Amino acid sequence: MVTRFAPSPTGFLHIGNARTGLFSWLYARHHGGKALLRIEDTDKARSTREAIDVILDGLAWLGLDWDEQVHFQSEFEARHAEVAHDLIERGAAYRCYLTPEELKERREKAQAERRPFRLTSEWRDCTAAGPEGAPFVVRLKAPREGETAIDDLVQGRVAVANAEIDDFVLLRSDGSPTYMLAVVVDDHDMGVTHIIRGDDHLNNAFRQLAIIRAMGWPEPTYAHIPLIHGPDGAKLSKRHGALGVHDYRDLGFLPEALFNYLLRLGWGHGDDEIISREQAIAWFDLDHVGKSPSRFDLKKLESLNAHYIREADDGRLAELVAERLGGEVDLDLLVRAMPELKARAHDLGQLADGARFLFAQRPLEMDDGAAALLTPESRALLGAAHRALGKVSAWEHDELEKVVREVADEAGVKLGKLAQPLRAALTGRATSPGIFDVLALLGQGESLGRIADQMVEPNE
């Protein structure tokens, strides 16, 4: 059992393609078969080293690994041409000397008469040699009678009349193979048994099958997965926002969150929502892949991400946050703060944002919410707190809570009246982790300093 994922290097790894790759990978892993990766780099202009690396990086980030070495379609070009000529010899393909202009003319004529265009090339059954030295393409002699059917693992049985399939091009006039020929040859040569891909390729399956049958090759099993749509139901495109796997990584999503989200998009396993990589491999199948396109929902991805952030190792998160914060940060402090920080972040950006106060330089800048909390009265309260906190010898959470509560009691105010100004003074914000945790994290010297920056001496 061999599957393959065959992306073309377009400069980014489309989220929809990534899901197809994930399904293809999971299917192979589930059945203990081989998962192959082939880069469709026949378009020389776009297939730069960078574009290829983007795909490789993205897949690696998601944790998808591949059997054998990575294959490149461009390496097999000679083989593609060989098969095309084999097809001509078998009488299953022919040289067509129709010019692009002639083709265009016929197409436009058909369109003007509002009838579907089906090419019937006079070269199909021509036994005479073509014009001396004239350019030609090689076309498949597609069957015209009957129908072609596939038993798709996702779509079920799908049949199409052979009259719908035209004599498509196998080899261009410059001798290069078309995608249609190349995939078929590569899949066959690589021993691919299960072709799992987007259902935008469903119509191609019939054409490809025609080549396979002409060559007498074993027919692969197909599984055409519905595409991912944007929130508005239209095909996912740039105007829907982030499209590439890298975009989501940069946005602060964890790979396991995207993995889980993509897995659940178009596939389900009962009521299970949080699914680990191991469970995914154990559970994945094709009969539970839905047949209708599913819409991309950022909110659900975010909630999954929030979940995985809470689950993630503090050290790992600290490093990711440090990267985002840039400059010198105390990794140790970050790790200690992480349990408090990660409960309130949905992505790494928010996580980094929440950690910023730890490393801020005095005097702190107050945001609007914090500034509003610092009234003359609350500044006086801070003065009282400063004095009490200055005497604390055991600078830890419980002791700090006891002291702060006493200060509030003595001043005759609720804890909140003191806690909020304290938060403002200590973090420059109106929201933060628990105030006693903040004090403990910052340490006595820094805490006292930050409070002093904002307080008013009680006796002045």
Added chain:
RNA sequence: GGCCCCAUCGUCUAGCGGUCCAGGACGUCGCCCUUUCACGGCGAAAACACGGGUUCGAGUCCCGUUGGGGUCACCA
């Protein structure tokens, strides 16, 4: 337009003829917890597109309508 595919809460989905006055999750809205924000807990509103069949019985099978999508290159 031709051909092909699809159709359960706003979204992702469970459901594979009766156990469904349709279950879970995200989102939304309440309440609780609480020093803020989160987290967590509890609860609510919210769907079988429509019309015909088949069947003792249909969200589940068939047909049609409507709506959505895909595809029609010497691109992949």
